[in-house]
Every structure is written in C-alpha cells, then in structure tokens.
Amino acid sequence: MIEATQLSKAFRKQGTRREWISAITDVSFHARDGEITGLLGPNGAGKSTTLRILASLLQPDSGSAVVDGYDVAADPVSVRRQIGYLPHNAGVYPRLTSRENLVYYAELCGMTRRDSETRAEELIELMGMQAFGDRRTEGFSQGQRTRVALARALIHNPRTLILDEPTNGLDVMATRGLRALLRQLRERGHCVLISSHIMQEIERLSDRVAVISDGRIVASGSIPDILDATACNDLEDAYVVAIGETPDARA
Numbered sequence: 001m002i003e004a005t006q007l008s009k010a011f012r013k014q015g016t017r018r019e020w021i022s023a024i025t026d027v028s029f030h031a032r033d034g035e036i037t038g039l040l041g042p043n044g045a046g047k048s049t050t051l052r053i054l055a056s057l058l059q060p061d062s063g064s065a066v067v068d069g070y071d072v073a074a075d076p077v078s079v080r081r082q083i084g085y086l087p088h089n090a091g092v093y094p095r096l097t098s099r100e101n102l103v104y105y106a107e108l109c110g111m112t113r114r115d116s117e118t119r120a121e122e123l124i125e126l127m128g129m130q131a132f133g134d135r136r137t138e139g140f141s142q143g144q145r146t147r148v149a150l151a152r153a154l155i156h157n158p159r160t161l162i163l164d165e166p167t168n169g170l171d172v173m174a175t176r177g178l179r180a181l182l183r184q185l186r187e188r189g190h191c192v193l194i195s196s197h198i199m200q201e202i203e204r205l206s207d208r209v210a211v212i213s214d215g216r217i218v219a220s221g222s223i224p225d226i227l228d229a230t231a232c233n234d235l236e237d238a239y240v241v242a243i244g245e246t247p248d249a250r251a
C-alpha cells in the first residue's frame with residue numbers, strides 16, 4: 001500500500017541561485033495492495049520525481065508518503081526493504097553478467113548466496129533472459145538492460161513494486177511477458193505502481209489511474225471514474241481533457 005499526501009518538490013534551476021523549477025505540487029494518491037495503479041502523464045509532468053520520493057531516494061519539500069506503513073522520510077531503510085524499484089533508464093553494472101548483477105543485488109538485500117542463485121535462475125527464465133543471462137551487460141541494448149533491471153527489482157520478492165516506465169525499450173514479446181508477470185503479482189496481492197506517458201499501456205494494465213500534468217494530479221480513480229469525471233467515452237479523450245489540452249488536440 002502506498003499513500004502519497006500533498007507531496008511537493010522544486011529543483012534549483014541549473015546555473016542560478018534563486019530560480020526554482022516546481023517539479024510536483026500537492027501530489028496525493030493511493031496505490032492499493034492487489035491492484036496495479038498507473039501514474040500517467042506527459043514528458044516532464046513529474047512522474048519520476050514522484051516515484052523517486054516514494055522510493056525514499058529523494059526528500060520532498062513538503063507533504064508525506066507512507067509505503068507499507070513506513071514513512072519514507074522517517075524510515076527510508078524499512079521502505080527500501082519493502083519495495084522493488086525500477087528507476088527511469090535504470091543502469092546495471094557493466095562488468096557483471098546479468099546473473100551476477102542479480103546475485104549481487106540479492107545478497108545486498110540479505111539473501112544467502114544459495115537463495116540468490118536460485119532466485120536469479122528463476123528470474124532469468126521468467127524474464128526470457130536465457131540468451132544473455134551469462135553475458136556481461138556492457139553493450140546491452142536498452143531492452144536487455146531494462147529486463148535485467150526489472151529482474152533486479154523483483155529479486156527479493158518485494159511486497160510493493162514501484163516501476164518507472166517499465167516497458168521502456170521492451171519489444172512486443174517482452175512487453176507481453178511483463179504484463180503477464182505484473183498481473184500475476186497483482187493476483188498474489190502485491191501493490192504495483194507503474195508510470196508511463198503511454199496511455200494505452202496504462203489503460204491495458206491498471207485498475208486505477210492517477211493522471212499527472214505540470215506536477216499536479218488532475219484526475220484519479222478507476223477508468224470508469226475518470227471517464228465520468230471528464231464526460232468522455234474513452235480514456236484517450238479523457239486524458240487530453242484532464243491534462244487541459246484544447247479540443248483540437250482531441251482529433
């Protein structure tokens with residue numbers, strides 16, 4: 001369970017002392033266990049900033065967030081134990097193979113070497129990584145790197161998943177595999193929060209959606225709730241209306 005309450009964050013404009021860019025303002029939403037929640041918004045809307053705060057990697061200027069009962073500011077270590085986090089454009093250690101990346105991370109999470117190796121093997125199969133499981137990740141394509149980073153986020157079987165644009169760079173089959181995996185995790189009661197600027201991706205997967213635009217949540221709820229609130233018949237129109245675009249953009 002994730003509860004974000006009135007989160008705000010501004011960054012100093014590079015090369016200035018007093019100019020600030022407001023990245024998010026008063027962002028509030030819930031992501032429940034046993035559901036996939038989609039954070040949908042255009043480029044620069046504040047998705048990654050929100051997810052970095054929820055993953056306890058960035059302090060908000062104001063507001064609070066609680067993940068599985070732990071406050072992200074007061075108890076970041078407990079939050080990190082509960083979550084699997086896929087950062088935007090996640091990096092992996094280039095000198096290690098895919099498998100070594102996974103085992104290394106599993107051991108950092110406190111798993112024994114034996115359990116780490118067993119779990120790494122499971123994830124290599126699950127994520128269809130057999131062809132590059134034992135290759136050093138240096139020179140990997142974006143999709144291959146994303147798959148390793150996703151497997152790494154899942155290695156300790158976390159209760160809550162925070163995935164920043166998880167389908168970024170994945171081909172059709174890998175995307176389908178990922179969707180199936182996220183649905184399985186939902187069925188098992190995990191809380192899954194994903195971000196994307198691709199509306200169809202969010203529509204296909206999510207039970208609930210929070211639409212973010214210019215750093216503010218402009219619509220949230222189940223897809224029928226959002227259609228009702230915007231008086232639209234499909235999510236694409238509702239999204240355009242929610243982010244405040246002109247009717248021409250609805251064509």
Ligand SMILES: Nc1ncnc2c1ncn2[C@@H]1O[C@H](COP(=O)(O)OP(=O)(O)OP(=O)(O)O)[C@@H](O)[C@H]1O
Pocket residue numbers: 011012013014021022023024041042043044045046047048049050088197
């Ligand atoms: N470290 C930073 N320094 C300065 N500005 C930043 C920083 N991080 C984010 N921003 C700004 O905050 C705003 C929100 O950025 P963020 O990365 O959260 O958006 P996003 O919705 O994830 O975008 P995208 O879909 O393009 O990845 C943008 O204007 C961005 O330029």
